[in-house]
Amino acid sequence: MEFFEGTEKLLEIWFTKSESKCTADNDLRKIPRDVLDYILDLVNCKILSSTRTRELDSYVLSESSLFINKQRLLIKTCGTTTLLNSVRPFIEAAFKFCGFDEIEDVFYSRKRFMKPELQKYPHNSFEEEIDYLQELFGGGAAYALGRLNGECWYLYTLNKPVSIDAPDQTLELIMTKLDPEVMKIFTKEVSSSAEEATQKSGIDKIFPNALLDAYLFDPCGYSVNAILPKGHYFTIHITPEESCSYVSFETDAPTTDYPELIQKVLDIFKPGQFVLTFFANDDSIGRYFTKKQYKLKGFDYDTFQETNVKNYNVTYAHYTKKPI
């Protein structure tokens, strides 16, 4: 049986200027395309397609996604890609082409791999990743949320007293043991195009006002990047193979009703279990997503953790489908 490591590595880098305010000229989207291609080559992935709005550039990659706005670069790659190889060149490019001279914050996170032994340096273990990042940034804080001997999610971030002060929030649902019938939609056998898979599954109804860029892999697998109003995004990546089925949903869109959004996503993919992570800083509307609201219909959580990380609150929960 084919194995594919759907589990993504996720990196966010926020840039700023140390001495003066950022101007219109300080913009990460000024990094030339050939430089992006060169950096992605170090990660072992490439750009398949791109879309843009005034606020956000979106790239669907051969292994997941890249989003770039004025001051934030967000890259998510799966398989055995070597994402951390991109950190230093991205920083060099941001300093050289965009006039930034300071890193405002860094967030690197991932779920435990299904098969860690298949990963390449520096991704052989979270300890190795911490060492690599500490070598680059010097000061950082690393956490393991969840169970060390079970489902677990790792986070590394700079150890600053305060981080981003604009409202910021990120919801991630990392789903496994998905409904095989739903997963079939994301194969060339069942869907003739990415658009067909998007509509059949109901992904187009999650945020009806989204600008979608979807990709259906051959013979199976699916990615979609979505640009939302005000430069927000969502992105979904699907590994449909039953032996290693994996779906991730991620968005930085603020909403007053996270439980409704989560339920929509769960209703589409019908996972057997999932990890939920939610970041919200002090100014985010996400601060009103209360502990009580994490009780979701049809699922029980066995782990629920809240951690302060600078001015962010990070929630981690692991859910399993209730027996019928």
Add this chain to the structure above:
Amino acid sequence: MEFFEGTEKLLEIWFTKSESKCTADNDLRKIPRDVLDYILDLVNCKILSSTRTRELDSYVLSESSLFINKQRLLIKTCGTTTLLNSVRPFIEAAFKFCGFDEIEDVFYSRKRFMKPELQKYPHNSFEEEIDYLQELFGGGAAYALGRLNGECWYLYTLNKPVSIDAPDQTLELIMTKLDPEVMKIFTKEVSSSAEEATQKSGIDKIFPNALLDAYLFDPCGYSVNAILPKGHYFTIHITPEESCSYVSFETDAPTTDYPELIQKVLDIFKPGQFVLTFFANDDSIGRYFTKKQYKLKGFDYDTFQETNVKNYNVTYAHYTKKPI
């Protein structure tokens, strides 16, 4: 300079019967003293003195403490003791001498060692400890609270849907970088007896109604076990050497004012930093110790984590003294 690993390993085992209710005969205090001595020998420590009340047996050990009541055994050992060697023989003794046939729950925890490289098998790493415990119990959940690359506290417990249902709570303060003037009290040079150190420091005023059993080591170091009304306890262990100063305070006493109790302890020892851990199950009065109350006078926390562990809520916080 002398180094001593004050950091304790802490083990709680709760026993019950699988088929019928526990009777007066099912009592861990029926384990004969020579069996206790034999087991402690495997851990590399020994009993220095003991006290008892109707509800609780207390033993001051050459390396920390042992408390035994009807159904719960609690042992805490520091230095390079091999605490986990006691798990299997304690269980065998509880089954043989006390008529128990089931383990209700197990909690094993410790802070990251100052010098992990000095520890002996199976304490060389938390991974090794997890493996050892999983070998014994088969199903368990392991957590690392705090920062993996900084101050961090490990917990292993059985993975049952529900644990102890009687009200239960444990507060632990693990203090480092302590005031050298205070630490001097716990040396033979300054105090001629354990009683003198107890009074000089103010330890006798934490719970004025406690039955104390204190021990002053030569040339320095101090332990006290205290039995409180209704079979509750507190225990304090002190490594006063400035290069590795360490004080732990632990109690299962319920109180409506944890911040006041914590402040009392901090005022005595004046730590530069400390880790606070607090367990409270659903029936515990400790559930009213609110997040807001964790803001303590004179200290900032850089990590604050709450985790559900079965029907317990576990709080972890790491505090540093505010700059004056």
